[in-house]
Amino acid sequence: MIQRRAGIYLILPALVIMAVFTVYPLLDGLRIAFTNYNLLGNVVQFIGLDNFRQMLADPVFWLALRHSIVLTVVVVFLQFVFGLILATVMQQKLPGMGAFKSIIMASWVIPVAATATIFKFIAQPDVGVINIFLRAIGQGQLVTYWLGNLQFAFPFIMMMHLWRNVPFYGVAFLAAMQAIPRAYYEAAEIDGAGAWDRFRYVTLPGIRNMIVVMVTIHVLWTFNNFDFVYLSTGGGPVNSTEVLPTYVYRLSWTQYNIGFASSIGTTMFLLLMVYFIVYMRIYERQMTS
Amino acid sequence: MKTRSGIRVRTAVLSYLVVLISLIFFVGPMLWIAYTSFRVESSIFTESVLSPANEYTLQNYQTILSVTDFPLYFLNSLKIGLTVTALSLFVSIIGAYGLSRFDVKGKNALIIGIFSTQMFPQVLLMIPIYLVIVALGMLNRVIGVVLGQMILILPFQIWMLKGYFDGLPPEIDDAAQIDGTNIAQRLLLVILPVASPGVAVAAFYSFVVSWGDYLIVSVVSQGNATATVTLAIQRLTASLLVRWGQVAAITVLAIVPTILLFSFVQGRLVEGLTAGAIKEG
Numbered sequence: 031m032i033q034r035r036a037g038i039y040l041i042l043p044a045l046v047i048m049a050v051f052t053v054y055p056l057l058d059g060l061r062i063a064f065t066n067y068n069l070l071g072n073v074v075q076f077i078g079l080d081n082f083r084q085m086l087a088d089p090v091f092w093l094a095l096r097h098s099i100v101l102t103v104v105v106v107f108l109q110f111v112f113g114l115i116l117a118t119v120m121q122q123k124l125p126g127m128g129a130f131k132s133i134i135m136a137s138w139v140i141p142v143a144a145t146a147t148i149f150k151f152i153a154q155p156d157v158g159v160i161n162i163f164l165r166a167i168g169q170g171q172l173v174t175y176w177l178g179n180l181q182f183a184f185p186f187i188m189m190m191h192l193w194r195n196v197p198f199y200g201v202a203f204l205a206a207m208q209a210i211p212r213a214y215y216e217a218a219e220i221d222g223a224g225a226w227d228r229f230r231y232v233t234l235p236g237i238r239n240m241i242v243v244m245v246t247i248h249v250l251w252t253f254n255n256f257d258f259v260y261l262s263t264g265g266g267p268v269n270s271t272e273v274l275p276t277y278v279y280r281l282s283w284t285q286y287n288i289g290f291a292s293s294i295g296t297t298m299f300l301l302l303m304v305y306f307i308v309y310m311r312i313y314e315r316q317m318t319s
Numbered sequence: 320m321k322t323r324s325g326i327r328v329r330t331a332v333l334s335y336l337v338v339l340i341s342l343i344f345f346v347g348p349m350l351w352i353a354y355t356s357f358r359v360e361s362s363i364f365t366e367s368v369l370s371p372a373n374e375y376t377l378q379n380y381q382t383i384l385s386v387t388d389f390p391l392y393f394l395n396s397l398k399i400g401l402t403v404t405a406l407s408l409f410v411s412i413i414g415a416y417g418l419s420r421f422d423v424k425g426k427n428a429l430i431i432g433i434f435s436t437q438m439f440p441q442v443l444l445m446i447p448i449y450l451v452i453v454a455l456g457m458l459n460r461v462i463g464v465v466l467g468q469m470i471l472i473l474p475f476q477i478w479m480l481k482g483y484f485d486g487l488p489p490e491i492d493d494a495a496q497i498d499g500t501n502i503a504q505r506l507l508l509v510i511l512p513v514a515s516p517g518v519a520v521a522a523f524y525s526f527v528v529s530w531g532d533y534l535i536v537s538v539v540s541q542g543n544a545t546a547t548v549t550l551a552i553q554r555l556t557a558s559l560l561v562r563w564g565q566v567a568a569i570t571v572l573a574i575v576p577t578i579l580l581f582s583f584v585q586g587r588l589v590e591g592l593t594a595g596a597i598k599e600g
Contacts, residue, residue, distance in 0.1 A: 036417075036421060036502055037417040037418075037420075037421025037422065037423040038417070038423055038424075039417075040413040040414060040416055040417030040421065040502075041413075041414045041417040041418060041423065041429065043409075043410045043413065043414065044410045044411065044413075044414035044433070044473055044477060045414075045429075047410065047466065047469050047470070047473065048433065048436060048470065048473060048474075050451065050466075051444075051448060051451065051466060051467060051469065051470045052436045052439060052444065052470045053436070054447065054451070055443075055448045055451065056439050056443070056444060056447075058447035058450070059443040059444055059446065059447050062446065062447070115337065116337070116341065119333075119334045119337045119338065122330060122331070122334045124331055124334055124335070126338075127334075127338075130338050130341075130342070132585050132586070133346060133585075134341060134345060134346075135581070135585065135588065135589075136345070136346065136349065136578055136581060137345050137346075137349070139527050139577045139578065139580075139581045140349070140531070140573075140574045140577050140578065141530060141531035141533075141548070141549050141552075141573055141574070141577065142531055142533065142549075143531070143533055143548075143549040143552040143553055143573070144531075144552060144570045144573045144574050147352075147556050147566060147569075147570045148348045148349065148351075148352045148570060149348070150556060151351075151352060151355070151563060151566070151567070152348060152351070154563075156364065156366075157363050157364055157366075157563055159351060162366050162368075165366070193344070193345060193348070196345070197341075197345055198589075201588075201589045202589055202592070202593050204589075205590060205593055206593075240593065243593070247437065247475075250437050250438050251437070254439075254440050254441055254442075256441065256442055256533075256534055257533045257534065260533075261533065261553060274440075274442075275440065275441070275442045278440070278442040278443065279442050279445070282442070282445065282446055283445075288446050291442075291446075292443060292446070295440050295442055295443025296443065298440040298442075298443065299438070299440055299443060302438045302440070303438065306435065306438055
């Protein structure tokens with residue numbers, strides 16, 4: 031009994047901070063979504079579902095929603111695939127692999143603001159290294175500001191996500207692979223399994239938990255990510271990279287249209303909740319079968 | 320035997336190819352910006368990769384450190400980062416210890432609850448958080464930024480540390496308990512020494528998240544008092560007359576602390592970050 035109470039006290043500081051700075055703000059945000067609140071000092075009134083009606087009629091919302099979903103699905107899928115490749119390569123016992131493993135995660139630890147600056151520089155039409163290279167090989171007609179190009183800005187932002195996260199996937203998958211008992215591989219080999227079969231029937235099931243954790247976390251992080259787009263293109267050119275987080279931020283902090291912004295933020299929350307619940311269902315069903 | 324060694328050679332060649340491409344793609348851009356920070360502005364614009372020796376300079380760093388407010392921003396980032404690290408470590412360590420070792424009512428719901436806050440869209444929370452910060456009188460104050468950043472760190476940090484504590488044999492607690500120690504003594508003298516690799520990674524995680532945070536700082540900081548390095552980068556690159564040499568120098572200075580810390584923990588980084596995920600598998 032004393033033990034039980036002590037446990038609660040130990041968790042209490044974390045719970046208080048989360049309550050004040052996460053749970054209460056969430057509830058307040060959900061409430062604001064049903065008001066005409068803005069920071070310009072008008073009388074705050076409940077306006078029912080008006081914000082949501084406005085949202086459904088807003089083409090930028092639909093554009094940003096599509097971008098957010100495409101970004102999340104494509105980026106998480108590619109990170110998963112490239113992460114697996116990287117992990118498989120790092121698992122080879124070859125000279126120099128240790129040094130490679132020790133530096134490869136550097137891109138994950140630096141500030142996203144620095145990442146955005148590095149890639150803005152690389153994408154520049156005049157001083158950017160991509161365009162310098164293109165001119166050098168006689169493809170000068172392709173030169174463009176890659177982050178200011180309607181067609182290429184969005185893929186470029188996806189690439190920046192990969193740049194930051196693929197090494198993390200790789201190293202995490204590698205850690206999980208190394209925890210698989212060697213005997214499983216030996217048994218598979220005795221059964222005549224080739225390299226692909228060993229990967230398919232021993233490695234992949236062996237790192238399943240890690241895959242689940244990495245994919246779940248990154249779906250949430252990518253869908254909610256604000257700074258990649260905001261710090262590299264701000265959502266432009268002409269909304270071509272606008273995602274829901276940057277749209278909500280812009281509506282809140284430059285147009286002060288907070289009620290409307292919150293209704294879109296609420297929609298994001300609902301979408302992620304649906305994802306989470308469906309996902310947990312599937313996961314539990316797989317666990318029991 | 321012949322085919323076997325043939326496969327082995329092919330695997331090695333393919334592996335090194337992936338290693339080479341990865342180095343160019345993942346490490347190259349960082350080296351490129353570092354290289355740029357030592358070039359004079361005119362040679363950045365020459366379109367040639369190498370310049371005459373006299374066109375390399377420390378001028379970009381001198382300008383940033385003497386003319387701009389960057390040193391102030393750097394110190395702010397450091398102050399905020401260290402405070403966040405100390406506070407979040409304290410809160411997460413005791414919280415994770417409580418969840419790992421005590422029979423708390425509704426424990427699973429608590430764990431899922433803490434983890435699911437990762438699902439909350441931060442942009443939706445920003446205005447209410449701003450209002451809370453204003454109500455508490457913490458606008459433009461270090462404590463406001465610190466408490467705001469805690470929510471970015473705590474859920475993952477608690478999950479990570481709980482996974483790490485779960486991996487330590489409970490017998491070491493039990494033995495200490497029989498010896499008549501209290502919770503604080505057990506945590507400080509028995510658990511933490513064994514868990515120090517995990518704690519080091521948790522500390523690294525908080526510092527790096529705090530150092531790289533833009534969202535919270537942009538909301539809580541409206542003057543220079545708590546403006547950080549990430550705000551400085553954004554302001555300087557957003558200005559119309561971009562001087563790339565100086566921008567590169569700022570970027571390098573923003574990266575260096577994180578890379579330095581990374582070099583200390585890199586060996587156990589992933590083991591610590593993913594303790595919860597591996598243990599379950």
